[in-house]
Amino acid sequence: MTVHVLVAALVTATTGATPLLLAALGETVAERAGVLNLGVEGMMLMGAVSAFIVTTETGSGILGLLAAMLAAAGIAALFGVLTLTLAANQVATGLAATIFGTGLSALLGARFVGKSVVPLPRLHLPVLSDIPVLGPLFLQQDGMVYLALAITAGLAWTMANTRAGMILRSVGESDTAAHALGHKVIGVRYAAVLFGGAMAGLGGAYLSLASTPMWIEGLTAGRGWIALALVVFGAWRPWRVLAGAYLFGGINVLQLYLQGAGFVAVPTQVLAMIPYLATIVVLMAMSSGGARRLQAPACLGKPFRPAN
Amino acid sequence: MGSISRRFLVAGAGAAAVMARPGVRLVGSAAAASKLNIAWVYTGPVADMGYTFEHDEGRQAVQAHFGDAVQTHYVENVSEGPDCERVLRQLVESGDTMVFSTSFGFMNSVIRVARQFPDMKFEQATGYKTASNVAEYNLRFYEGRWVCGVVAGMLSKSGIAGYVAAYPIPEVIMGINAFTLAARSVNPAFRVKVIWINNWVDPGKEADAAKSLVDQGADILTDHMDSSAVMQMAEQRGILGFGQSADRSKIAPHAQLTAITDNWAPYYVKRVQAALDGSWTSGSVWLGMKEGMVKMAPYGPGMTPAAKAAADKAQAGIIDGSVQPFAGPIADQSGTMRVPAGTIMSDAEVLKMDWMVQGT
Numbered sequence: 001m002t003v004h005v006l007v008a009a010l011v012t013a014t015t016g017a018t019p020l021l022l023a024a025l026g027e028t029v030a031e032r033a034g035v036l037n038l039g040v041e042g043m044m045l046m047g048a049v050s051a052f053i054v055t056t057e058t059g060s061g062i063l064g065l066l067a068a069m070l071a072a073a074g075i076a077a078l079f080g081v082l083t084l085t086l087a088a089n090q091v092a093t094g095l096a097a098t099i100f101g102t103g104l105s106a107l108l109g110a111r112f113v114g115k116s117v118v119p120l121p122r123l124h125l126p127v128l129s130d131i132p133v134l135g136p137l138f139l140q141q142d143g144m145v146y147l148a149l150a151i152t153a154g155l156a157w158t159m160a161n162t163r164a165g166m167i168l169r170s171v172g173e174s175d176t177a178a179h180a181l182g183h184k185v186i187g188v189r190y191a192a193v194l195f196g197g198a199m200a201g202l203g204g205a206y207l208s209l210a211s212t213p214m215w216i217e218g219l220t221a222g223r224g225w226i227a228l229a230l231v232v233f234g235a236w237r238p239w240r241v242l243a244g245a246y247l248f249g250g251i252n253v254l255q256l257y258l259q260g261a262g263f264v265a266v267p268t269q270v271l272a273m274i275p276y277l278a279t280i281v282v283l284m285a286m287s288s289g290g291a292r293r294l295q296a297p298a299c300l301g302k303p304f305r306p307a308n
Numbered sequence: 309m310g311s312i313s314r315r316f317l318v319a320g321a322g323a324a325a326v327m328a329r330p331g332v333r334l335v336g337s338a339a340a341a342s343k344l345n346i347a348w349v350y351t352g353p354v355a356d357m358g359y360t361f362e363h364d365e366g367r368q369a370v371q372a373h374f375g376d377a378v379q380t381h382y383v384e385n386v387s388e389g390p391d392c393e394r395v396l397r398q399l400v401e402s403g404d405t406m407v408f409s410t411s412f413g414f415m416n417s418v419i420r421v422a423r424q425f426p427d428m429k430f431e432q433a434t435g436y437k438t439a440s441n442v443a444e445y446n447l448r449f450y451e452g453r454w455v456c457g458v459v460a461g462m463l464s465k466s467g468i469a470g471y472v473a474a475y476p477i478p479e480v481i482m483g484i485n486a487f488t489l490a491a492r493s494v495n496p497a498f499r500v501k502v503i504w505i506n507n508w509v510d511p512g513k514e515a516d517a518a519k520s521l522v523d524q525g526a527d528i529l530t531d532h533m534d535s536s537a538v539m540q541m542a543e544q545r546g547i548l549g550f551g552q553s554a555d556r557s558k559i560a561p562h563a564q565l566t567a568i569t570d571n572w573a574p575y576y577v578k579r580v581q582a583a584l585d586g587s588w589t590s591g592s593v594w595l596g597m598k599e600g601m602v603k604m605a606p607y608g609p610g611m612t613p614a615a616k617a618a619a620d621k622a623q624a625g626i627i628d629g630s631v632q633p634f635a636g637p638i639a640d641q642s643g644t645m646r647v648p649a650g651t652i653m654s655d656a657e658v659l660k661m662d663w664m665v666q667g668t
Contacts, residue, residue: 008523012516019512106353106385114357116540116559212511212537214559217353217385221510252513257520259503260470268504 007136009257010250014145015211017249019044019203019220021148023227024234024241025155026199032159032236033192034172034299038094039079040200041224042101043072047201048208049105052215055117061209064117068205069198075101076197080190087303098224106217113216120144120210142210144202149242151199156238168192172297175304185304203227229279235286235294248275344584346370347404348382349395351411352509358534358553359570360384363410363433366572373577377584388413396421400428406583408576409433412479418442429588431579434479436659438592445575448596449479449552450486450658451626452568454633455604456530456550457490458622459565461498462615463548464491464528470521471502471668472514472531472538478661480532485665486633487530490622492667500668501526511537522547529563539563548610555605566619567605574601594655598627634658639666 023040030037037043047068055064079097082088120142123129129139159165170178171188179185203223208215226248234241255271286294348367352360364382371380386395392414399407400421406429409418415435422430422442430442438444460469469491473480484502491498501524503517514533518541521529529549531538539556542549542563549560551567575595582588595601604623607616625631636647640663647653653661 005523009520012519012523016512016516110353110355113353113355114536114558119544207512212515212540214511214536214540216356216509216511216535218509219511221507221512223512253516253520256503256513256517257524260501260517260520260524260526262501269506272506 003133005257007133009253011136013246013250013253014141016253017245018145018148019206019211019223020227020230020248021152021242021245022206023200023203023224024230024245025151025238026196027227027231028234028236028238028241029155030192030196031231031300032172032297033168033189034175034297034302035083035189035193036090036094036301037076037079037193037196038091038228039075039097039101040227041220041222042098043075043197043200044204044220044224045105046075046101047072047204048219049109049215051205052117052208053108053112055209056112056115061120064209065202065205068201072201072204073194073197076193080193083303084186084189087305090301102218109215109217117209117213119213144206144210152238152242159238172299175299179306200224226275229276233279233282236297251275343377343379344406345404346378346380346406346580347399349386349392349407349409349414350382350384351386351388351413352534353384354382356534357536362554362570363572366576369573370576370580374580378580393417393421400425405429407431429583438590440590443590444592446594447570447602448594449568449602450482450633451596452602452604453483453486454490454626454631455619455622456566456568457487458494459615459619460487460528461491461494462618463565463610463612466525466527467495467498468525469500469528469530470518470526471500472517472533473502473504474508474533475506476504478659481664482658482661483532484668485661488665488667489633489638498667502668505533509534511535514538515541518542551605557605557608562609564608565610566607569603569605571601571603574599597623640664641666641668
């Protein structure tokens with residue numbers, strides 16, 4: 001591959017990684033608070049369709065992004081009422097949220113199939129963006145790419161260094177202890193779930209506004225499930241999740257470029273499997289006990305019922 | 309606790325793969341015994357602006373043509389496999405007497421259900437099995453691919469086209485081969501770069517594949533997918549391309565040179581007429597440009613007068629039989645001669661095509 005193609009491949013990899021990263025960061029926060037929300041795929045689809053509808057109708061990408069966050073957080077709120085207030089099973093409710101989101105997005109979007117919007121603008125700094133190699137890689141992306149990176153840094157810092165981050169983690173590690181200390185376990189979990197929803201909505205919106213400015217049923221094509229796997233792959237830590245998202249996105253794009261270059265020594269299906277195999281390997285490594293530090297939050301998936 | 313949540317996660321993802329299908333909806337009502345009740349079973353949504361959309365145009369043409377004599381309805385988003393069989397049984401029980409199933413993957417379910425309900429009439433699009441009450445019908449999409457290939461050969465400056473394809477099945481492979489052979493009939497050095505997506509719809513991946521093809525020198529794009537992402541990317545990158553299954557000129561007004569469009573209505577009207585007057589029998593047909601069922605969309609602004617003339621000539625040749633896309637000599641990727649000069653592949657051979665021609 002020439003340098004030109006390599007740079008192009010890396011730029012494409014960022015557009016592949018960004019929706020995964022946004023959704024996975026949101027789910028990381030929810031899971032850190034002890035809530036397993038399998039509704040990511042459905043929330044992403046609701047975000048994608050809402051962003052597309054609002055942008056088509058108003059012409060404003062910013063309003064589209066806000067609509068995506070609201071719509072997906074709406075699904076997350078429904079999930080929260082069922083699992084947090086009513087203490088329903090999180091796995092079953094999460095699956096239901098995905099199925100509901102998939103169906104509702106198809107219904108809402110039916111009139112908008114075959115339409116197109118202007119993609120989100122890309123950064124362009126005079127002179128700097130035109131530097132060969134570095135320019136296209138770092139200074140010509142769309143705003144969402146930088147936003148996702150900024151959120152990663154912000155989350156990593158907040159979770160590690162602030163009181164709010166500590167409370168979030170304590171609620172996920174030991175809900176009863178956090179409760180005894182006077183923290184509002186259910187309230188914190190609601191906030192985390194809603195944040196997760198809004199982020200999944202942004203991830204979906206990235207697909208329908210930036211990477212493929214269009215709507216079609218099932219636009220996300222399973223990216224919500226990959227995002228869930230990424231959270232585990234990244235051991236519930238933002239920077240690792242970011243590395244995973246770029247790795248998954250990168251491998252996916254790499255296999256496309258290899259096919260285009262006529263490289264067929266490794267079947268494409270094998271390359272497409274790599275992210276999932278990597279997740280399984282990471283799971284095995286964590287279960288083997290050598291890396292206890294990287295275990296899942298202790299209360300993940302457990303409903304919390306205050307004693308009184 | 310960690311292990312339990314992980315198990316849940318894995319179980320959840322598995323269950324979701326089965327359950328998280330776009331909502332299956334039954335539209336229209338069956339019943340009304342005096343009418344001929346006819347159902348269409350689609351694998352995608354009718355709003356896909358592509359393959360399923362064109363089938364549904366055909367269904368609507370039947371309803372309009374026969375008016376009160378028939379009652380048509382459809383089931384969309386049916387997954388291939390056991391789910392299809394369940395849907396078919398449900399249709400039979402709700403009073404349908406004729407079913408058009410429109411995806412290759414429905415074939416085995418149709419054959420099984422048809423055996424149990426000999427009075428029902430089934431029509432299976434794109435398959436190869438038939439029975440006394442199961443007819444098979446298909447379109448020669450590859451004829452349209454040939455026309456696109458001729459145009460690509462004339463208009464590409466780099467001599468490289470990019471082709472984003474769903475699955476390496478004969479239906480897709482014969483299209484790639486026809487396109488490549490046609491382009492090479494104009495420019496013998498022409499090359500077609502193919503990327504397999506291994507899915508029918510994944511716009512994100514389709515767009516990424518299109519980008520990678522352009523980055524690697526392709527200046528004309530086409531696809532065999534169910535979304536318009538590839539044409540959208542052609543428009544964004546300011547290059548040319550061909551739509552398939554439906555006219556993509558709304559999405560790609562500058563990029564689209566022409567598109568292959570399906571016109572199922574003539575066949576549907578004819579078969580329903582046969583069912584109404586009692587002359588319906590099973591059969592197997594493969595129809596194309598000659599019957600007016602595969603058509604090229606109006607030419608886009610990127611077509612030069614010479615390319616228009618060549619495309620018209622190619623269409624006329626296919627219709628009068630003077631152009632045979634799969635006439636020898638044809639060599640495969642490794643250079644082995646597959647079809648000797650002077651012979652033409654039979655339909656049966658084309659339908660089983662599992663090798664790619666030289667130039668891909």
